[in-house]
Amino acid sequence: MGIASWAGLWFGLALPAIVIMYLFKRKYLDTIVPSHLLWDRVLRNIEANRPWQKLQSRLLLWLQLLAAALLVVALMLPFVWVQGGRQGHTVIIADTSASMSAVLGTEERDKDTPGTTLDRMKKQLQEDIDGMSSGQEVTLLKLGSQPQVLLSREKDRNALKKAVSEMSADYGKAAYRETLSLASALTRNDPEASVEIYTDSQWPEGSGSGNVVFDVPVQVNSIQDEKAGNTAIVQFGVRQDGEEDGVLGIAVVKNYRKDIMETSLDLYGDGQLLASNQVVIEGGKSATVSFGQLDSAEVYRLSLSGEDAYAPDNEAFAFREEAGSANILLLSSGNLFLEKALQLTGARVTRMDPGASTGKNGGSGVPALPDAKPDIIVIDGAEPDFVREGAWRDLLKETPLWTWGGGGEKAQPESGETETLSHPVTRYLSLSEAPTGQLLKREVPVWGEPLLKIGSLPAAYAGKDQGVARLVFLFALEDSDLPLRPEFPILVNNAVEWLQTGQATGIGRVMAGAKLDLPVAADDVEGTWIPQEGFALQAGAGHFSAERKQGVVSSRQMSPGIPGLWRLEVKGSEGAEQRTFLVQVTADPAESAFEGMRQLPVAEIHSDKPAEGSDQMESGSQAGQSDSLISKSRQSLVYPAALLALFVILAEWGVYQRGRSI
Template sequence: MIRFLSPGFAWALAVPAVILVLYLLRRRFLPQQVPSVFLWRKSIRDYAANRPFQRLMKNLLLPLQILAALALALALMHPAIPGGAAGQTILIFDVSGSMQTQTAGRTRLDTAKEEALKLVRTLPTGEEITILTAGKEPERLALSVDREEAEQTIASITCGKDGADTDKALSLADAIARNTDKDTGTNVVIYSDDLRRSRISFRSEAFALTIVNCGAGEENRSVYSLEAENGQAFARIANFGEACRVSLTCEADGVLCDARETEIPAGETAGVSFSIPETAKVVRVSLREKDALAADNAAETPVKRAANRKAAVTSDSLFLESALKVRPELTVMRTEESALSSTEADLYILGISPMIITRKLPEEGYDPEAKTFGPFSWEEETTAVTGSPAVGLMDTPLTKGLTMKNVFFRCIRPTTGGKTAVSLDGKPVIAYTEGTVMLGFDLHDSNLPLKYDFPVLIQNILDWLLPEETAGETDAVAPMALTESDVRTVAPNDEPEELMERNAQGRELTGILLAVFLFLLLAEMGVSRNVG
């Protein structure tokens, strides 16, 4: 059965009727000079009733024009023939923050929905359609629904601010595909913006995968980090575009309290500080200039209330002690490893390579020669770093606001245990557990302490191990993930895998009808030339 993908153009079917009416109403006489019309009057009366239809029979232009108008009207309605046997189609929508990027007033998600609706309308009758979203966690919005319900579900999809875990969504799709009673196969289509097949680690033989990337690359600026305490707020601004000057406003509890301007080089970041009232509870920093992604132009944070803390440090590092000053309430005490058991502190910073930062010492005490600490262990010898290996950032509390751009290491001491936060060529160099953070390198063997990332890293570690109290309950919304703000590129659509055979999927007839229209138009022009 033929289906029309754009039924709103059905009004064009009235054009052939208009042409017919114009032919019936048109009067066409050839002037002739005769001696008398007396004998013609009776013949004219008999002929008058049948004359319009006789004119139509003799005019070849009329049927050509009607057929051409009909072909064009049907082409505008985008007719399509659905495929044969019904099976299962799973649609996965990337709902990460970058899908809110606008181009010419339309978001990437809007484009993804439009592409998905076109596909849904060509699916065979009886096709089971499942709709999933890929965000921080996958979500199933509809399971084995028909076309009408699928269209309604697609229209209701919205984006968040987090990234998209495509592998988790594909794992859920795999479970659904293996659970179906359809024997005609399953096709999975992912609608994203910068997804490449090479980035997908999950593989399955239960379905055929197609990737559809939507939108266009755009420049963008974002407020990606915000901290507030002790009458000060500090924001970090990222510039994913050409060098520019930006204006920022700072609000405390909804009231404007400060404004700043700053220059940001192309592809770099900049820090901006603001003065806030001592009694402020929630601070909001916003970019005044509009760009392609409005969702990352503002960030909110609760104001922290400091409590006096102590940190016991066994190593002698000016870099570390300087970075610890990001928490003014933290008092640094130098101590010897042999005196740790009698030292009371809220935080212990042990060793140099690796450096252990922990809230609590083991009951059996700290032994630097053991090469273990809790769940962590490390090698006795360091590993030299050659070349420029890739620095990998996991999505963790420790890496919030980090870029690790142009950070190098001379040597590292790979560790095992805990969760990896930062890796170097796949080897963990920063790992953590609930109460301990491990730095698998000597600070003097890296240029990290000279980068802005270092105080941000220390701040994140302290926030993780020694969280500060906030000024009561707030509804502050966290900034968008920095990776979602870089919307300068959109990946090309990968070549789809071979679809299941039953998807000799519906074929659109628009091209055929346009060809028929052009043929009839040329034929009409030829006939008109001959008649003339």
């Protein structure tokens, strides 16, 4: 039994008031006296009104107290939890996160039981829909990378079952807290509502679900395989190990199981087996595995063999980084500090004075392009006019660019307070004093993020414009004391490393459903995503078109939703060369960390016990084992209590009419 409004207890003050009234009630005794004693009436009245008389048991008193008590109970809005029989609004949350694609063990499967946790959830959910009452309204929420309302207040069972059958796993970062918050909002101030969650209970600790508060009953239907476990490739990369030593591969593998796991790691290069290692990992531990002297390949694939419940993290891909030091083109009239700092990074620096014409282009005054395409272009000072047109413009458009200062209006910061923001370029730096007193007055573009602020003005920003790295410092080196500081070589080294990021045969790694920047050209009119290798190919993923904007391929694409190696084929206008980008798509790494049964961190559900067996907690605290919550609905006791109070009042009236002798 539960109470919906404790404010009704205030009416309970009527109970002592009734008792006090009986204590002060006039008391008369039936006595036969001679007529000459009538003068004694005044004395008897005074004696009859004496306070705090002995309280006597009277039927009228008990009936009045019972009636008042029943009215108090009715005002408190009492209710009881009853099994089933729901007629109100039920919000169903169907978990489709990546861990739901885990394959059930052979003991958990039979000819009628599907192979994955998601398949089993869909089957159970459809069976539960068949058992719902005809008048029950159901809102179906899909818990994926974002909360999705599939159906709202639907009564048609066939429509609900059809929506359930069309669900598929979402391998991006699951929106656990957002989905619970939406369900809480949909059921708020609705005493007849309830929430049901269908999940494998494998929710990351940082999901924030413990901060969501419900004021309606919640039932968790846990679909789990007690023997499920996972071993995952956490990291994998390759690099050139010297000019003659070949390629070095390094991988980190973690065993999320409780027992020891022995597995085989096979490394392929462009489809050919290059190396294989046996590794034994203790439960809950990680192991680092190295592969040395590998043959050169465009794409490397590391595969984890053996029985494993969760397949999306059993493969990882790496792209060969371009060998050798960076080739940097420095456009500067002369800056010894900057040139030496660039050389200290191991880069080959070619300096070109933009003020001196080489005369190699028919005396036009426009210098010729360098013989070898630079990996990075650094412009010290104002941008030369010749880089805004022709072949130079195209070169700068597709090459990582670092600029210092430039032309335009300048502003002086209102204070010298310097803030260094977190970024790979500012790693290991702590600039506490302003390096300059004047900054170019520019706004940070949409593709950039601030690296350094002086006062409230940005002093440097970085980002990728159409997939190409850009680094901008809004002050000239000659106007700064930064080259004289010990942090300057560190800053230059960080900048060169960051500008070189992604200079490989592939674009890199991205989470499923996340946004990524691609260096597409302005005349690329068509693009197609094609699964190349890995889980996506095994899952039967098909081709689909790339996103377009204003008739051309957008430089900001949403990555495919299924993990694996994907190829983006981009076609330009008629006669243009077709280009290809390789992207490794991964599932959310947090979904890999599961090991069989565990508690689901669902928030506090109600201020009272919503169901038998659940622990009462303070609002907003984290709930205990949610599987103990039983599906129940409220049955109000207000009307029975009020009706009973009415019968007692009628009985009291009958007693009152019969007189005080009772």
